[in-house]
Structure formats: structure tokens, C-alpha cells
Amino acid sequence: MDPVLSIRPLIAIAIAGLAALAILVLHKREKLRDLVSPVAALAMFVTVMSMAPTVLSGGTVELRLFEILPGVDFAFRADALGMVFATVSSLLWIMAAFYSIGYMRHLHEHAQTRFFACFATSLAAAVGGAFAANLFTLVIFYELLSLVTYPLVYHHEDEEAWKGSRKYLVYLMGASKSALLAALALTYQIAGSLDFLAGGLLSADDASAALLTVVYFCYLFGFAKAAVMPLHAWLPAAMVAPTPVSALLHAVAVVKMGVFCVLRVVFHVFGVGLVGELGLGIATAYLVSFTIVVASVYALTRDDLKARLAYSTVSQLSYIVLGAVLLSPIAITGGIIHIAAHAFSKITLFFCAGSIYCASGKRNISDMAGIGRRLPWTMGAFFVASLSMIGVPPTAGFVSKWYLAQGSVQAGEMAFLAVLLVSSVLNAAYFLPVSYVAFFGEAAAGEGSARVREIPLVTIPLVVTAILSVLMGIFPGYFLTLAEGVVR
Amino acid sequence: MGFPLLSLIILTPAAGAAVLIFLRGDDAVRWTALGVTLVDLALTVVLLAGFDTATHEMQFTEARPWVPALGITYALGVDGISALFVFLTALLGSVSVLASWVAIDRRVKAFMISLLAMQALMLGVFSALDMFLFYVCWEAMLIPMYLIIGVWGGEGRVYAAFKFFLYTLAGSLLFLVGVIVLYFQGGETFDMLALMQQDLPFEVQSWLFFAFLVAFAVKVPMVPVHTWLPDAHVQAPTAGSIILAGVLLKMGAYGFLRFSLPMLPEATLYYSTLMLAISALAIVYGGFLALAQDDLKKLVAYSSISHMGFVTLGIFALNARGLEGSILQMFNHGITTGALFLFVGLIYERTHTRSIAEYGGLMKVAPVYTAFLALFTLSSMALPGTNAFVGELLVLSGAFGANLAFGAVAILGATLSAAYLLGMYRKVALGPIRVHAGPTPRDVNARELAAILPLAAFVLWVGLYPKPFLDIIDTSVTHLLVEVQSRGRSQ
Numbered sequence: 001m002d003p004v005l006s007i008r009p010l011i012a013i014a015i016a017g018l019a020a021l022a023i024l025v026l027h028k029r030e031k032l033r034d035l036v037s038p039v040a041a042l043a044m045f046v047t048v049m050s051m052a053p054t055v056l057s058g059g060t061v062e063l064r065l066f067e068i069l070p071g072v073d074f075a076f077r078a079d080a081l082g083m084v085f086a087t088v089s090s091l092l093w094i095m096a097a098f099y100s101i102g103y104m105r106h107l108h109e110h111a112q113t114r115f116f117a118c119f120a121t122s123l124a125a126a127v128g129g130a131f132a133a134n135l136f137t138l139v140i141f142y143e144l145l146s147l148v149t150y151p152l153v154y155h156h157e158d159e160e161a162w163k164g165s166r167k168y169l170v171y172l173m174g175a176s177k178s179a180l181l182a183a184l185a186l187t188y189q190i191a192g193s194l195d196f197l198a199g200g201l202l203s204a205d206d207a208s209a210a211l212l213t214v215v216y217f218c219y220l221f222g223f224a225k226a227a228v229m230p231l232h233a234w235l236p237a238a239m240v241a242p243t244p245v246s247a248l249l250h251a252v253a254v255v256k257m258g259v260f261c262v263l264r265v266v267f268h269v270f271g272v273g274l275v276g277e278l279g280l281g282i283a284t285a286y287l288v289s290f291t292i293v294v295a296s297v298y299a300l301t302r303d304d305l306k307a308r309l310a311y312s313t314v315s316q317l318s319y320i321v322l323g324a325v326l327l328s329p330i331a332i333t334g335g336i337i338h339i340a341a342h343a344f345s346k347i348t349l350f351f352c353a354g355s356i357y358c359a360s361g362k363r364n365i366s367d368m369a370g371i372g373r374r375l376p377w378t379m380g381a382f383f384v385a386s387l388s389m390i391g392v393p394p395t396a397g398f399v400s401k402w403y404l405a406q407g408s409v410q411a412g413e414m415a416f417l418a419v420l421l422v423s424s425v426l427n428a429a430y431f432l433p434v435s436y437v438a439f440f441g442e443a444a445a446g447e448g449s450a451r452v453r454e455i456p457l458v459t460i461p462l463v464v465t466a467i468l469s470v471l472m473g474i475f476p477g478y479f480l481t482l483a484e485g486v487v488r
Numbered sequence: 489m490g491f492p493l494l495s496l497i498i499l500t501p502a503a504g505a506a507v508l509i510f511l512r513g514d515d516a517v518r519w520t521a522l523g524v525t526l527v528d529l530a531l532t533v534v535l536l537a538g539f540d541t542a543t544h545e546m547q548f549t550e551a552r553p554w555v556p557a558l559g560i561t562y563a564l565g566v567d568g569i570s571a572l573f574v575f576l577t578a579l580l581g582s583v584s585v586l587a588s589w590v591a592i593d594r595r596v597k598a599f600m601i602s603l604l605a606m607q608a609l610m611l612g613v614f615s616a617l618d619m620f621l622f623y624v625c626w627e628a629m630l631i632p633m634y635l636i637i638g639v640w641g642g643e644g645r646v647y648a649a650f651k652f653f654l655y656t657l658a659g660s661l662l663f664l665v666g667v668i669v670l671y672f673q674g675g676e677t678f679d680m681l682a683l684m685q686q687d688l689p690f691e692v693q694s695w696l697f698f699a700f701l702v703a704f705a706v707k708v709p710m711v712p713v714h715t716w717l718p719d720a721h722v723q724a725p726t727a728g729s730i731i732l733a734g735v736l737l738k739m740g741a742y743g744f745l746r747f748s749l750p751m752l753p754e755a756t757l758y759y760s761t762l763m764l765a766i767s768a769l770a771i772v773y774g775g776f777l778a779l780a781q782d783d784l785k786k787l788v789a790y791s792s793i794s795h796m797g798f799v800t801l802g803i804f805a806l807n808a809r810g811l812e813g814s815i816l817q818m819f820n821h822g823i824t825t826g827a828l829f830l831f832v833g834l835i836y837e838r839t840h841t842r843s844i845a846e847y848g849g850l851m852k853v854a855p856v857y858t859a860f861l862a863l864f865t866l867s868s869m870a871l872p873g874t875n876a877f878v879g880e881l882l883v884l885s886g887a888f889g890a891n892l893a894f895g896a897v898a899i900l901g902a903t904l905s906a907a908y909l910l911g912m913y914r915k916v917a918l919g920p921i922r923v924h925a926g927p928t929p930r931d932v933n934a935r936e937l938a939a940i941l942p943l944a945a946f947v948l949w950v951g952l953y954p955k956p957f958l959d960i961i962d963t964s965v966t967h968l969l970v971e972v973q974s975r976g977r978s979q
Contacts (some may be wrong), residue, residue: 035645069878074952140873145923147866154918162919177869177906182899185884189809211892 003062004054009076009131012047016124020117027113037097055083071193072428077133080485085260086130088343093123096248102457105357116435121148135194146172152245153238164240171234180222186215200271219265224265227314229291236310243354251346259320266324282323288318289419296426303364305353315340329487331407334400336483341396344469348385351462352378360452369441374452376463379438381466386431388469396472412436494564498611500528505604505673514596521600525582532578538702541959544967563617566763568964573614576822580734580892584727586939602632641723648723655716656705663703666696682971684750705738711770721789726833734826736819741799747933753976763804768897770797775904784832784842795821802883810886811965827864827943838929844915848922854931858917867947869909874952
């Protein structure tokens with residue numbers, strides 16, 4: 001099928017970019033300024049979805065702007081993999097936009113203009129990455145995302161924020177200025193191009209297996225946003241950010257950018273064939289399995305709810321990579337739909353953490369005894385999203401885990417089936433106690449219940465995303481079709 | 489021979505300097521100097537607009553007999569290797585005048601005359617096609633630069649100027665010896681294009697290669713003859729630093745491209761691995777030194793050593809990507825480092841300190857300043873989307889093609905650049921406001937913005953659409969490579 005030429009990929013990016021400008025211009029008119037984000041989010045989602053019919057039927061929407069270097073264009077292409085990422089990001093931005101307003105207003109946060117402007121720019125970067133047609137265009141947006149999320153991480157501007165944000169930047173920039181830069185330069189040297197090609201840009205004849213292996217691992221660790229151990233520590237550090245940031249950016253946009261880039265490299269730079277030929281698939285699978293299990297164990301030991309969620313994210317991101325590198329069609333499908341499944345559920349969990357904090361000022365799980373009775377919607381949503389993370393039917397997480405499990409059988413790698421099972425048990429072990437304590441725990445004596453109540457603008461979005469987590473479990477068709485489009 | 493555009497470009501600042509002698513009043517001097525540099529800038533734009541990217545031959549050539557008895561001619565011309573530098577020199581000339589507007593408040597006339605004389609001579613170096621003319625301009629440049637540092641510099645200006653003079657003079661003497669040897673060995677001609685066609689014996693090429701190496705390495709500067717640079721930069725007035733980093737450092741690398749590669753191809757090929765090693769050393773060594781600095785100007789100065797290491801790395805990779813990348817990177821470095829020195833100058837004018845430790849939270853008092861500082865900092869660390877990333881990617885790609893090990897070492901230097909630049913920015917711009925005692929520094933004004941904006945535009949233009957720039961470079965580089973490879977191996 002011929003690609004559809006259209007400016008829509010650029011429009012989607014431009015909407016968020018212009019929204020950021022509008023927010024800056026309107027910095028004195030708060031009500032109007034706050035309206036910009038939801039409107040832009042809706043417009044962006046509509047623009048992204050307007051490309052869905054083409055992509056679902058196996059086509060692509062393309063836009064080539066100009067040549068940057070010989071063999072490298074500034075170009076965009078909305079294909080199946082990009083659509084998964086773009087759909088999730090733009091859809092959840094709508095929820096996050098409302099949630100942020102509620103959260104930031106309720107807590108009387110400072111520097112709200114900077115916050116919303118950076119937030120909008122982050123979305124432009126995320127969707128820009130989703131639609132990038134080659135590595136050069138991709139890394140421009142990848143780095144932009146690192147930069148504009150930095151002020152969001154240091155938002156509170158206290159000692160803790162400076163420390164966390166420094167770690168954030170050191171990890172992300174350090175990895176990209178070393179491993180990623182090397183990988184890009186080597187790829188350009190070897191292939192003379194940086195384009196994403198179906199079946200892979202590189203081939204075994206281009207260079208020695210050793211060199212290709214080095215390039216591969218440079219990509220895997222260069223894209224540190226994927227948080228594969230040992231380059232994961234930036235993610236818990238980033239939790240010093242306000243909760244809406246942790247929710248949309250550090251559970252969806254930023255981290256998914258990381259795994260998305262890894263998937264791009266596996267599918268469209270190396271190609272499934274070459275990764276298999278070099279024996280890199282199984283090597284990576286062991287590496288990410290380690291991350292899956294160890295990060296879950298870390299999560300178990302964290303009492304700070306956001307920290308627990310962060311380690312859970314580290315673990316869950318590696319599910320996505322695991323699916324891809326098992327290289328069997330079903331496993332790949334599972335990995336790709338886990339991008340969406342994890343996004344819906346994890347954003348819900350973070351939204352809940354923020355809601356609890358807004359309502360009660362509490363962060364530690366051990367202080368949350370009995371809080372479910374006062375925040376029923378919040379903790380109800382938390383329970384639903386937890387089930388999805390554990391992989392209980394009929395939630396979204398069940399669908400992706402089902403495919404991942406089947407995929408490891410299809411790949412003939414039973415070891416990873418065991419990893420999935422062990423991690424599911426661990427997921428249950430660190431998520432279910434939270435709900436249990438919240439609903440059945442006895443509140444400490446002397447805690448007045450009068451002041452603790454849910455804030456509508458914060459609660460409604462998290463209920464919606466919880467519902468989305470279930471809906472996706474029952475109707476996974478959209479993401480399944482896209483994932484199968486990638487496999488094809 | 490058509491319209492003598494190159495002569496006009498060189499003579500405009502020279503004539504401007506002469507006119508300044510007769511002017512009275514500092515403001516008249518400033519405005520005239522600015523006018524002259526702007527006219528010169530416009531002329532170089534005309535030059536680029538008329539530049540034919542399809543040929544490697546010299547363009548806009550002029551040739552007049554000068555000392556016929558010795559075969560010395562006044563021969564000018566540009567090709568894809570020099571065209572961008574002619575433009576860059578004129579651009580940074582205007583920026584330098586703007587940067588000196590209030591920073592230089594004594595002997596303004598003499599300063600502007602030095603600045604314009606400097607510009608004429610630098611343009612002469614980049615357009616000379618006669619080795620003697622080249623040498624004269626190359627040497628004469630020392631004098632106005634010596635004055636700029638020695639008269640208008642900081643506390644230790646005399647020491648710094650003297651050190652600068654000694655280092656470059658030592659290099660130049662070897663260069664002179666090389667020129668004389670080349671003259672006699674190459675058929676008693678100063679015609680550089682003819683010299684490029686000579687096939688000298690390898691032994692002669694080797695001796696000349698090392699004579700030129702010393703001369704050019706001092707200018708670049710390459711480790712271990714770099715120590716004059718931090719002193720010169722710290723003491724030089726802002727305009728001096730801009731010209732020093734923006735243009736003067738490029739002359740060393742330009743010398744390699746004009747003399748070593750085309751005239752001594754066999755020696756170039758033979759010693760290329762050594763050159764790659766020295767370059768990689770400079771990248772990492774400069775990076776570590778920059779990491780350790782508290783003085784803003786020193787930090788940028790040491791980062792220059794590291795970045796110029798990338799340039800020489802690309803040159804001696806001796807492949808198309810490496811060479812194109814390094815020429816583009818020289819242009820980029822001129823823009824970005826010129827801008828960074830401008831920014832250091834701006835903040836020094838306001839606070840009278842350059843110590844990073846004494847700053848903090850500048851973003852809150854000078855948002856426009858810090859926003860542009862962010863752009864140039866990111867450009868200097870070669871963030872994708874900025875000019876230096878394109879150059880760095882090309883250079884590294886070329887370096888990997890030549891030698892994987894040195895490419896890997898260079899990557900370490902790139903990582904270091906992120907560390908010292910982002911660290912510097914964080915300490916200066918973010919965090920709680922901590923400004924040195926004295927009045928709150930004001931944000932940039934219109935005049936300062938006029939100097940900043942064109943540089944900012946080039947950061948993004950080259951970063952996102954470098955094709956026009958690469959087109960200018962491409963044909964000449966391809967030709968140069970073919971020459972080096974074919975003549976360097978034929979013997």
C-alpha cells in the first residue's frame with residue numbers, strides 16, 4: 001500500500017508546541033491559561049486518531065520535510081508502532097491535563113506557567129518521537145523530551161528536587177552522549193543512512209558480528225529512558241516531581257519513549273532477523289528478566305507509594321522489551337500492547353497516589369490505613385489498576401501477559417514463562433497490600449476524617465483511566481490490530 | 489578576471505581602519521566600525537550567494553604581480569574549504585564590535601582599528617592563494633591580536649599576551665622555514681595551487697609535515713602546545729576571545745587543509761594515525777580540564793581545546809564524512825564558542841566575576857539571557873537539533889570509519905562535554921538566586937540581542953537544515969580526498 005502523504009503528523013506535534021507557547025503568553029491570565037492544555041490535548045488526540053484508519057488498514061501516513069544529511073531526512077511517518085505510542089500519549093494527556101489543573105490548584109503549586117508549558121512541550125516531543133521516520137529525527141525529540149522534563153523534575157526547587165533532577169539528567173544525558181551517540185555514528189558509518197526500514201536497516205554483511213553486537217548494546221543502554229538495569233536509578237529519582245508529571249511522563253511519555261526507541265531499533269534498525277541471527281534476542285531477554293524480577297523485589301521494600309510505583313514501572317517496562325526480544329510474533333504482540341496496558345493502569349495508580357496526597361498529605365503506604373473508606377473512588381480505581389498490573393482478567397494487563405506468556409512458549413523459552421509467573425506473584429505481593437491496608441486497615445487514633453475528601457477534578461480522571469484499563473482488557477482490538485501490523 | 493569581490497572584502501575593514509584614524513568621539517568610532525563590519529558582512533553574503541557549489545576550482549580568483557622577481561603574486565580565491573570561513577570572519581567581526589560597545593571604554597579608537605585590521609588580515613589568510621601572501625597575513629595577525637590582549641586585557645594581560653606571542657611566533661618560525669623549503673623544493677614558486685601539484689620526495693614531505701604540524705598545532709591548539717590558550721582567553725577582552733576562539737583557532741586546522749593534506753599527501757597518509765591519536769588525546773584532556781574549572785572563561789577555553797580535537801580528528805580520518813564534518817564543525821565552533829564568550833563577557837560586565845561558584849539562579853533575574861545561554865550551552869554539548877550535533881555525528885562517523893579505537897576515545901570526550909557544560913549551566917542559571925554582591929544584573933538589551941540573535945539563528949539553521957552549508961563544502965572536500973588518496977599512494 002502506498003503511503004498517504006499528509007501534514008497531519010506534524011500538525012499533531014505542532015498543536016502541543018503551540019499550546020506551550022500559548023501557555024507562556026497567557027501566563028498572567030490563569031483561567032485561560034489552564035484551558036489551553038485540555039483543549040490542545042483533545043485536538044492532538046483527534047489529529048492522531050484521524051490517521052488511525054489508514055494505519056489500521058496497514059498503511060502509513062508520511063511527511064518528508066527536507067534532507068538533513070545525505071541519507072538522512074527530517075521526516076515523519078505514522079506507522080503501526082508509532083500509532084500505539086502516539087494514541088496512548090495523546091489520549092492520556094487529556095486525562096492528565098484535567099488532573100494537573102486540579103492537582104496544581106489544590107496544592108497552590110508555584111511556577112504553574114512553567115509547569116504547564118513544559119508539560120505541553122513534553123507531549124510534542126513524545127508524539128514527535130512516535131512519528132519520527134528515522135533515527136536522526138527520533139533523537140531530536142528524544143533529547144528534547146529529556147530537556148523539557150528536567151524543569152518538571154526540579155519543580156519544587158528544594159534540596160531533594162535538585163538532587164533528584166541532577167541524577168535524572170546525568171543518567172539520561174550521560175547515556176545518550178556516550179552510548180547512543182556512538183551507536184548513531186557507527187550506524188551512519190556502517191549503513192550510510194539512519195532510516196527505519198521494515199525488516200531492518202542493517203544487515204549481517206555490513207559489518208562484523210562483534211561490531212554489530214556493540215552497536216546493539218549501545219542502543220539498548222543509550223536509550224536509558226527504557227530503564228533497563230543498571231540504568232534505572234534515574235526513574236525513582238524523578239519521583240521528586242509533582243505527581244501529574246510522574247503519572248503522564250514517568251509512567252507513560254518518557255519511559256515509553258525509551259522502550260519505543262528500543263523497539264524501533266530491534267524491528268526497524270536491526271530487524272528481527274538480524275537480532276536473532278546474532279543471538280542478541282535471548283541475551284537481552286535474560287538481561288531484562290533480571291530487571292523484571294529485581295525491580296519487583298525493590299518495589300516490595302518501598303514504603304513510599306510513588307517509589308513503589310516507580311520500581312514497578314522499571315519492572316513493567318522490561319516486559320515490553322522482553323516481548324520484543326523474544327522475537328516470536330505473539331511475544332512481540334504482547335510486548336507492544338503492554339505499552340498501552342501498562343500506560344492506562346500505571347497512570348491510574350500514580351493519579352491515585354496524587355489524589356491521596358492532595359486529600360491527606362500522605363505518601364507512605366504505612367500511613368494509609370483505612371484511607372479507602374474516605375477516598376472510595378480513588379482506592380477503588382487503585383484496586384482495579386492493581387489487578388491490571390498483576391494481570392487478572394478481564395483487565396488490560398491480562399491481555400498483554402497472556403500474549404507474553406504464549407509468546408515465550410512459541411519462542412520455546414520456558415525460562416521466561418517462569419519469569420512472568422514469578423513477577424506476577426511479586427506484583428500481587430506489592431500491590432494488593434496497599435488496597436488491603438486502605439480498605440481494611442484501622443486508621444490511627446486521633447485522625448480527623450473531616451478534612452480528608454476527594455477532589456473532583458483529580459478523582460474523575462483517575463476513574464476514567466481505571467475504566468480504560470478494564471475496557472482495553474475487554475476490547476483490545478485496536479491495539480491488537482496495530483501490534484499485528486508491526487509484526488507483519 | 490571579474491569584479492574583485494575578495495579584494496573588496498579584505499580592503500573594506502582595512503579602509504575602515506584607516507578612516508577611523510581621522511574620527512573624533514568614541515561613539516562616532518563605534519558606529520563607523522559597526523557600519524564597516526556590517527558592509528563587509530553583506531559583501532561576504534554576496535560572495536556565498538554567488539558561490540558555485542558544483543566545482544572544486546577556486547572561485548572569485550584574482551591575481552596581480554606583486555614581486556615578480558621572486559614570483560610573488562597577489563593571488564586570491566576561495567573554494568568550498570575557505571568560503572564559510574570568510575563569511576564566519578565577517579560575521580564574528582560585527583559581533584565583536586557590538587560586544588565591545590561598552591566593555592571597551594578607553595582608547596576606543598585604537599581598539600576598533602586593531603579589530604578592523606585583524607579582520608582584514610584574517611580574511612587575507614582565508615583567501616590567499618599565494619604562499620607568501622598567506623604567510624604575511626598569518627604573521628601580521630599577531631600584532632593586532634597582541635595589542636588587543638596586551639592593552640585591553642585583564643590584570644595579567646601582559647603575561648598572557650607575551651605567552652601568546654611567543655608560542656605563535658615559535659610556531660610561525662617553523663612555518664617560515666617550511667615555506668622556504670617548500671619554495672625551493674617545489675619549483676621555486678609561491679603559487680599554492682601549483683604547489684599542490686608537486687610530488688615531493690617522502691623524506692622532504694615528512695620534514696615539512698612536522699614543521700607545519702608545530703606551526704598549525706600551536707594555533708589549533710593541540711595538546712601539548714595548548715597552554716597559551718587559557719591564559720590568552722582569560723585575559724583577553726570579550727571581542728578578543730570571540731575572535732581568538734571563533735576564527736584564529738580555525739587557522740591552524742585550515743592550515744592542515746590547505747598545506748599538509750594537498751601538498752604533503754604521502755606524509756599525511758603516513759602520519760594520519762599519529763594525528764588521530766593526538767586529536768583524541770586533546771578531546772579527552774581538554775574535556776577533563778574543562779570539568780575542573782571554576783572560571784567560566786577558562787571552562788569555555790578548555791572546551792575549545794576538546795572541540796578542536798574533534799576538528800583535527802575529522803580531518804585526519806581522511807574520509808568524506810570526517811572532513812566535511814570537521815569543516816562544518818569549525819564553522820559551528822566559531823558560532824557557538826563565539827557566542828559563549830560573548831555571554832561570559834555580558835555577565836562579567838554586570839557582576840565583575842567569572843567564578844561559577846558565585847552565581848546561581850540567574851534565570852530568575854535575567855530570563856532572556858539564560859534562555860539563550862541554554863541554547864548555546866546545548867549547542868556546545870552537541871545536542872541533537874543544534875549545529876554541533878550534525879558536525880559531531882559526521883566527525884565521529886568518519887573517525888569510526890578510520891579507526892574504531894580513536895572514535896571510542898572521542899565519545900568519552902563528548903560525554904565529558906555534557907558533564908561540564910550542563911554542570912556549568914545548572915550552577916549559573918538554576919537554583920536559588922546567588923549573585924555576587926552589587927546591583928542585580930539586568931537582562932540583555934537590544935544591542936546585545938542584536939549580537940546574539942544571528943548566532944542563535946545559525947545554531948538552529950545548521951542543526952536542522954545543514955544542507956546548504958554541506959553543499960558548499962562537499963565538492964571541494966571530495967576533490968581534496970581524491971587528490972590525497974591518489975597522489976599519496978602513487979609513489
